[in-house]
Structure formats: C-alpha cells, structure tokens
Amino acid sequence: xxxxxxxxxxxxxxxxxxxxxxxxxxxxxxxxxxxxxxxxxxxxxxxxxxxxxxxxxxxxxxxxxxxxxxxxxxxxxxxxxxxxxxxxxxxxxxxxxxxxxxxxxxxxxxxxxxxxxxxxxxxxxxxxxxxxxxxxxxxxxxxxxxxxxxxxxxxxxxxxxxxxxxxxxxxxxxxxxxxxxxxxxxxxxxxxxxxxxxxxxxxxxxxxxxxxxxxxxxxxxxxxxxxxxxxxxxxxxxxxxxxxxxxxxxxxxxxxxxxxxxxxxxxxxxxxxxxxxxxxxxxxxxxxxxxxxxxxxxxxxxxxxxxxxxxxxxxxxxxxxxxxxxxxx
Amino acid sequence: xxxxxxxxxxxxxxxxxxxxxxxxxxxxxxxxxxxxxxxxxxxxxxxxxxxxxxxxxxxxxxxxxxxxxxxxxxxxxxxxxxxxxxxxxxxxxxxxxxxxxxxxxxxxxxxxxxxxxxxxxxxxxxxxxxxxxxxxxxxxxxxxxxxxxxxxxxxxxxxxxxxxxxxxxxxxxxxxxxxxxxxxxxxxxxxxxxxxxxxxxxxxxxxxxxxxxxxxxxxxxxxxxxxxxxxxxxxxxxxxxxxxxxxxxxxxxxxxxxxxxxxxxxxxxxxxxxxxxxxxxxxxxxxxxxxxxxxxxxxxxxxxxxxxxxxxxxxxxxxxxxxxxxxxx
Numbered sequence: 001x002x003x004x005x006x007x008x009x010x011x012x013x014x015x016x017x018x019x020x021x022x023x024x025x026x027x028x029x030x031x032x033x034x035x036x037x038x039x040x041x042x043x044x045x046x047x048x049x050x051x052x053x054x055x056x057x058x059x060x061x062x063x064x065x066x067x068x069x070x071x072x073x074x075x076x077x078x079x080x081x082x083x084x085x086x087x088x089x090x091x092x093x094x095x096x097x098x099x100x101x102x103x104x105x106x107x108x109x110x111x112x113x114x115x116x117x118x119x120x121x122x123x124x125x126x127x128x129x130x131x132x133x134x135x136x137x138x139x140x141x142x143x144x145x146x147x148x149x150x151x152x153x154x155x156x157x158x159x160x161x162x163x164x165x166x167x168x169x170x171x172x173x174x175x176x177x178x179x180x181x182x183x184x185x186x187x188x189x190x191x192x193x194x195x196x197x198x199x200x201x202x203x204x205x206x207x208x209x210x211x212x213x214x215x216x217x218x219x220x221x222x223x224x225x226x227x228x229x230x231x232x233x234x235x236x237x238x239x240x241x242x243x244x245x246x247x248x249x250x251x252x253x254x255x256x257x258x259x260x261x262x263x264x265x266x267x268x269x270x271x272x273x274x275x276x277x278x279x280x281x282x283x284x285x286x287x288x289x290x291x292x293x294x295x296x297x298x299x300x301x302x303x304x305x306x307x308x309x310x311x312x313x314x315x316x317x318x319x320x321x322x323x324x325x326x327x328x329x
Numbered sequence: 330x331x332x333x334x335x336x337x338x339x340x341x342x343x344x345x346x347x348x349x350x351x352x353x354x355x356x357x358x359x360x361x362x363x364x365x366x367x368x369x370x371x372x373x374x375x376x377x378x379x380x381x382x383x384x385x386x387x388x389x390x391x392x393x394x395x396x397x398x399x400x401x402x403x404x405x406x407x408x409x410x411x412x413x414x415x416x417x418x419x420x421x422x423x424x425x426x427x428x429x430x431x432x433x434x435x436x437x438x439x440x441x442x443x444x445x446x447x448x449x450x451x452x453x454x455x456x457x458x459x460x461x462x463x464x465x466x467x468x469x470x471x472x473x474x475x476x477x478x479x480x481x482x483x484x485x486x487x488x489x490x491x492x493x494x495x496x497x498x499x500x501x502x503x504x505x506x507x508x509x510x511x512x513x514x515x516x517x518x519x520x521x522x523x524x525x526x527x528x529x530x531x532x533x534x535x536x537x538x539x540x541x542x543x544x545x546x547x548x549x550x551x552x553x554x555x556x557x558x559x560x561x562x563x564x565x566x567x568x569x570x571x572x573x574x575x576x577x578x579x580x581x582x583x584x585x586x587x588x589x590x591x592x593x594x595x596x597x598x599x600x601x602x603x604x605x606x607x608x609x610x611x612x613x614x615x616x617x618x619x620x621x622x623x624x625x626x627x628x629x630x631x632x633x634x635x636x637x638x639x640x641x642x643x644x645x646x647x648x649x650x651x652x653x654x655x656x657x658x
Contacts, residue, residue, distance in 0.1 A: 017471060019494050025474040081440060085433035104414035104477045107436060108470055111410060114440065115466035118447055122459050130451050137444035141437055142346060145354040148433045165348055 001039025001072050008069045009033050009076075012116050012123075028101060028109040029116070032076040035092040040324055041075060041179045042068035047320050048183020050313035051305060063124045064186045070120035070129075071179055073113060074136060078174075080110035085148055086232045087262055128185045136178040143170025151233045154259055156243060163237055164204060171210075172203025176297075176321070183317075194304045201297030205325040208290035211236035213328075215274065216283055227274045231265060233258050237289055242282040250276050294325035330368025330401050337398045338362050338405075341445050341452075357430060357438040358445070361405040364421040369653055370404060370508045371397035376649050377512020379642035380634060392453045393515045399449035399458075400508055403465060406442035407503070409435055414477055415561045416591055457514045465507040472499025480562045483588055485572060492566055493533060500539075501532025505626075505650070512646075523633045530626030534654040537619035540565035542657075544603065545612055556603045560594060562587050566618055571611040579605050623654035 001009075013029050016022075049064040082088070083096035084103055090096060098106035121133050146166040150158065177199030181191035214229045215238060229236055243251060254273050257265050277283065301321060305314040330338075342358050345351075378393040411417070412425035413432055419425060427435035450462050475495040479487065506528030510520035543558045544567060558565055572580060583602050586594050606612065630650060634643040 014467075018498075019475060019491070021475055021478050022471055024478070025471060078440075081436050085436055102477075102481050103432075105474065105481060107410050107414055108473050108477060110440075111407075111443065112467060112470040114443055115463055115470075118459070119463055122463075130447070134444055134448055134451075138343075138441060141441040141444070142351055142354060144437050145434065146348060146350055148431075148437060149350050149353070152431050152434060162348070169347075 001033075001037060001042055001068075005039060005042055005065065005068055005072060006033060006036075008065055009072055009120075012069070012073075012119050025105075025109065025112075028097065028105065029113050031097060031100075032079055032091065032113075033072065035094060037072070037075060037092065039072060041071045041175055043320060044176065044317070044324070045071055045179040045183050045186075047313065047317040048180045049186045050183075051308040051310050051317045052184050052187030052189045053309040054183075054187045060186055060188075063126050064183070066120050066124035067126060067129055067182050067186060070117050070124065070133065071174075071182070073117035073120055074133070074174060077110045077113035077117060078140065080106055080113065082144070084110075085144070086234075088228065088232065124186070126182075126186050129182060132178050132182050132185065136174045139169045139173035140171075143167065143173075146170070147235065150235050156235075156255065156258070158235055158240055160237065160240060163235060163240055166235070167204050167207040168200050171207040172200045175206055176200075176203040176324075180301075192304045192307070194300055198297050198300035198304060201293045201300065202321055202325045203297075205290045205294035205297060206327070208237050208286050208293065209325070209327055211238055212283060212286050212290065215277055217328075227270065230270055230274060230277075231262055233262075237286045238277060238282045241285045242277055242280050245282075246276065246280065291326070294322070297325060298322060330362075330366060330371055330397075334368060334371055334394065334397055334401060335362060335365075337394060338401055338449075341398070341402075341448050354434075354438065354441075357426065357434065358442055360426060360429075361408055361420065361442075362401065364423060366401070366404060366421065368401060370400045370504055372649060373505065373646070373653070374400055374508040374512050374515075376642065376646040377509045378515045379512075380637040380639050380646045381513050381516030381518045382638045383512075383516045389515055389517075392455050393512070395449050395453035396455060396458055396511050396515060399446050399453065399462065400503075400511070402442060402446035402449055403462070403503060406439045406446060407469065409439035409442065411473070413439075414473070415557075415563075417557060417561070453515070455511075455515050458511060461507050461511055461514065465503045468498045468502035469500075472496065472502075475499070476564065479564050485564075485584065485587070487564055487569055489566065489569060492564060492569055495564070496533050496536040497529050500536040501529045504535055505529075505532040505653075509630075521633045521636070523629055527626050527629035527633060530622045530629065531650055531654045532626075534619045534623035534626060535656070537566050537615050537622065538654070538656055540567055541612060541615050541619065544606055546657075556599065559599050559603060559606075560591055562591075566615045567606060567611045570614045571606055571609050574611075575605065575609065620655070623651070626654060627651060 010030060010033065014026050017026065045068045046064055049061070054060045054064055079091060080097050083091055084098045084106055088096045089099060097109065117133070121129055143166050147170055149155070177196055180195050180199055184191040184195070211229060215227060246254075253269060257269055257273065298318065298321065302318055305318060308314040339359060339362065343355050346355065374397050375393055378390070383389045383393055408420060409426050412420055413427045413435055417425045418428060426438065446462070450458055472495050476499055478484070506525055509524050509528055513520040513524070540558065544556060575583070582598060586598055586602065627647065627650065631647060634647060637643040
C-alpha cells in the first residue's frame with residue numbers, strides 16, 4: 001500500500017505495553033502490514049472517492065484515508081487467519097505468521113488486528129461505513145466457510161455455479177464491491193445498486209485470475225507459492241473444469257492426493273497433477289471465463305460511472321479496475 | 330444469559346443464505362450462545378445501568394440490552410478462539426466448536442461472530458461504547474498473548490506480579506471493568522476512574538477463583554474439564570506458588586510433563602501432580618489471595634457506588650459483584 005497509508009495503519013497500533021512480552025505482540029500486529037501488500041483495495045476506494053468528487057486535502061479525503069486504512073487492516077487480519085485455515089507456508093515472500101509464532105498466538109494477533117480495523121472505521125466517521133464493513137466481514141466469512149467446508153468435506157462434486165457463488169462471497173465483496181461503495185459513501189453519495197453486480201463480476205474475474213496465476217504464474221511476481229492451491233486442496237474453476245473432462249486414471253490420482261492432509265501429500269505426484277492441469281485446456285478455459293467476467297463487470301461499471309461527477313477520475317478508476325481484473329501478477 | 334438477551338443475540342445472526350452449506354455456518358454461529366453461559370458479564374452491565382438510573386422499558390434500557398448482547402457476543406467469539414488456542418476439549422458440557430468442525434471452520438466462525446458483536450454495539454448507539462469495546466478486545470488479547478506466549482515458550486520463571494498483570498488484562502477488563510463502565514455510559518454518566526482499580530481487583534479475584542475451581546471444583550457445577558488448566562499448561566497462582574516451595578523431585582516431574590504437548594502428556598502423571606497441588610498449601614494460598622482481592626475491589630466499588638443515583642440498584646450490583654468474585658462454580 002502507499003507509504004502514507006501504511007503510516008496511518010501503523011499509527012493505530014500500539015508500540016509499548018506494561019510488559020516486555022507485549023512488545024513482541026505489537027510487533028506481530030505490524031508484521032503483515034509492513035510486508036508491503038499492493039494495496040489494490042485501498043487504491044480502489046480512493047479512486048472511487050475521487051470519481052465521486054472527493055478532493056485531496058479536504059476533511060472528506062481524510063475520512064477516505066481512514067476507510068482505506070480500515071480496508072487494509074481487514075485484508076491483513078483476514079490473511080493472518082486465512083494462512084492458518086489453509087496452513088499456508090508463506091505470505092508475501094516470508095513465512096506465514098503462524099509458522100513464525102505458532103497457531104495460538106497468530107489467531108490472537110489476528111483478532112486484535114480485526115478490532116483495530118473497527119478503530120479505523122470509527123475514525124473515518126462516515127455514515128453508513130460501519131454497515132459496509134459488517135457486510136464485508138460477513139460475506140467474506142461466508143465465502144471462506146464454503147471454501148473451507150468443501151476442503152474439509154473432501155467435496156469435489158461441485159458445479160461452476162457453486163464455485164461462482166463461493167468466490168462472489170469470498171473475494172468480490174472485500175476486493176471490489178465494498179471499496180467502491182465506500183468511495184461513494186465518503187463523498188456523501190448513495191452507492192448505485194449496479195455497483196454490486198459490477199463488483200461481483202470484477203471480483204470473480206480477479207479471483208479466477210488469481211487461481212490461474214497460482215498454477216501458471218511467475219513465482220517472483222506472484223508472491224505466493226506456485227501451486228499452493230493444489231497443496232491446500234482448493235476448489236478452483238480450473239480444477240472443476242478439468243475434473244469434468246480428464247482421463248479417469250488422472251482423476252483417481254488427483255482424488256487420492258486430495259484425500260490426504262497437506263503434510264501427507266506426495267510433492268512429486270502433486271507436481272505431476274500440476275503438469276496435467278497446465279497441459280489440459282482448463283487453464284485457457286478459466287482465462288476465457290475471467291475475461292468474460294471482466295468485460296461484463298467493466299461494462300456495468302462504465303455505465304454506473306457515467307453518472308459520477310468527476311469524469312477524469314472516473315476514467316482513472318475504470319483503468320485501475322481493468323488492471324485488477326486482468327492482472328498478470 | 331437471560332432468555333430475552335439470548336433472543337436478542339440470535340436476532341442479529343442470519344438464518345438462511347444463498348447456499349445450503351451456509352445454513353451449517355449459521356448454526357455454528359448460534360452454537361455457543363445457545364449452550365447457555367451464565368451471562369455474568371451482561372448481568373453486571375445491566376445492574377450497573379440500573380444503579381446509574383436507567384429504568385426498564387426506556388430507550389436507554391433498550392440500548393443497555395444491545396450493549397449486553399454485545400458483551401455476550403464478545404464472550405462467545407472469544408471462547409471459540411480460546412478453545413482452539415488452548416486446544417480445549419469441552420465447552421459448557423459439549424465438545425469445543427473446533428472439535429466438532431475442525432480448526433479452520435471454527436476460526437472463521439469466531440471471526441464472523443466477532444463482527445456481529447460490532448453490529449450489536451452499533452445498534453446500541455451509545456456515545457463512547459465503541460471505544461469501550463475496543464479497549465475490551467485489546468486488553469483481553471494482550472492478556473491472552475501473555476498467557477499463550479508463556480505456554481509456547483515453556484516459561485515457568487514467573488512471579489506473582491507477572492501473573493497478576495496477565496489476569497488483569499486477560500480477565501478483568503471484559504469481566505468487570507468494561508461491563509461496569511458501559512453501565513455508566515448508557516445512563517449518560519462519565520464512568521468514575523475508580524471503576525478501573527475496583528474492576529482489576531474484582532476481575533483478578535474472579536480469575537483466581539476460576540483457577541481454584543479448575544483444580545478443586547465440582548465438575549458438574551463448573552462446566553469445564555477439571556484440571557484442564559494443567560493439561561493446557563496454564564500459569565496459575567496456585568502453580569506459581571507451589572513451584573516456589575515444592576520438593577525438587579516433584580518440580581522435575583511437573584516440568585517434564587509441561588514440556589510436552591497436550592497429547593503427549595501422561596494422564597496418570599498429570600493426575601499425580603494434581604494430587605500434589607491439592608495437598609500443598611497452594612490452593613489455600615490462592616483462596617486467600619482471591620479473598621483479599623475481592624475485599625479490596627468490593628471496598629473500592631462500594632465507595633464509587635456511594636455516588637450512584639439509585640441506592641437500592643447499587644446495592645444489588647454490589648451483591649452481584651460479590652457473588653462473582655467469591656463464586657463457588
């Protein structure tokens with residue numbers, strides 16, 4: 001995220017407490033924010049605020065920055081917990097927080113960071129923002145539940161529709177819908193209804209691209225372990241499409257690996273499955289699906305932003321959303 | 330908690346979602362609240378509100394009920410995460426949530442319940458309440474961090490002062506200090522400064538009593554596994570006192586068990602240690618310490634409540650706090 005936003009996030013977090021061990025706790029809270037996420041979602045919020053007429057240096061801009069800090073805090077506490085839930089090894093090129101400090105301390109640090117998010121929301125003082133953050137947490141947790149329940153239940157009999165419902169909840173609200181709605185709210189505008197279907201399509205495009213990059217991306221640019229989704233047994237559009245057309249012997253090998261907990265998976269066999277997926281047409285299929293979702297979303301968003309007061313800022317926002325929905329890393 | 334409060338808590342939680350699997354998620358959110366906690370903290374808040382002049386049936390009382398629902402939601406999401414952090418087996422006579430659904434789904438459910446707490450706070454609409462809930466989450470998480478960091482670090486070289494700092498943070502804020510401050514705030518009163526030292530002493534008494542009951546209580550009344558603290562390697566005043574005077578061979582046996590993860594602890598040896606602790610004077614020592622803290626806290630609170638407008642309600646509150654600080658189950 002932009003340096004002034006990181007500073008704002010860190011300004012909410014404590015530095016020293018009544019016991020030396022608490023300094024370590026506060027360091028845990030600062031760790032993920034300091035690892036330098038891209039700040040996609042906060043930038044979307046700020047670009048949305050500009051499109052709706054908020055100018056830098058005004059009290060409304062100050063509120064927008066607090067909401068943007070809140071969105072970044074959301075991203076960071078959720079990642080701490082996600083990394084535990086998925087038992088991920090790395091985050092932004094370093095070991096995941098629970099791999100550095102253990103699961104118990106990392107859950108607790110995520111909880112504290114969650115509450116600091118609400119401190120940022122309160123500082124913004126924007127009517128309606130509290131409800132947006134509630135919706136953001138709830139939709140994301142619902143999507144996360146579907147994702148995790150399917151992993152826990154070894155559930156592979158899923159349709160593309162199931163997948164789209166899951167990523168709509170898990171990704172679209174916190175990545176696109178809520179940042180854009182907050183951008184309107186901070187300007188005192190009522191968020192247009194069409195932001196929701198636009199954001200659903202764009203967030204879905206973003207997540208499918210993420211799934212593709214996870215399998216076929218450049219490790220150095222991507223910042224997460226390549227094929228980590230396979231090790232974590234994630235349902236992706238690629239895998240669901242592949243399961244519908246792959247040879248039966250390959251499917252049997254796949255399901256055998258997916259029945260196992262992560263430490264019991266055979267890395268060589270997983271690498272072989274990874275190869276099958278890359279050679280199949282399923283990555284291309286997912287690319288095309290992402291492209292179609294991105295076009296739908298951009299069309300809807302373009303129509304909505306036609307009514308936004310700041311035309312140039314609206315165009316800048318649309319460009320930013322296009323990058324996000326068609327990203328290469 | 331009282332039935333009308335449970336209803337209010339449940340009224341905030343969703344019933345049906347866009348996917349059948351989400352019904353299971355919503356059931357997870359309702360599970361702990363429905364298991365019937367005692368509602369000590371919400372009753373303290375309501376008794377405090379009455380002492381400061383809030384009457385049932387007024388809009389202020391309605392606000393008090395929403396804050397009380399928030400305090401209960403806090404308790405429940407924290408317990409879900411605590412049970413994972415401590416790898417507890419049971420909660421209120423049933424398996425802990427993560428033992429029913431796995432760690433990943435239970436972390437996620439706790440996060441969602443956390444956000445519903447903030448929905449309750451917003452519904453109350455009481456100026457200053459947001460800050461109180463922030464303080465409650467942060468102090469509790471700090472205390473929890475100390476507790477867990479000592480377990481993770483096999484740290485037994487701790488003083489009574491360390492213990493008191495930890496329980497002051499971990500227990501006193503959410504059990505006594507914040508409920509009492511919220512009771513004043515909902516009545517439009519500025520919470521007296523002395524509520525903090527009073528609540529620290531009373532919350533500490535409560536926690537020491539809890540430690541004693543965990544070792545020496547009646548399983549049926551207590552609702553948690555007896556000696557669970559030993560299996561979880563918890564630092565308690567009893568153990569810290571005992572370590573200062575126990576025979577070296579007993580200490581060696583104790584430390585050997587405490588070096589082990591919970592599944593590797595030997596139940597027979599832990600039972601033997603349990604016996605040593607019960608036979609030592611350390612349980613009595615802790616009882617006396619709890620008694621002294623309770624007396625200090627009740628004296629301070631009695632003085633503060635001397636200035637509360639509703640004398641009879643203030644006396645009822647003091648009686649309730651006395652029960653809490655000297656509880657038998």
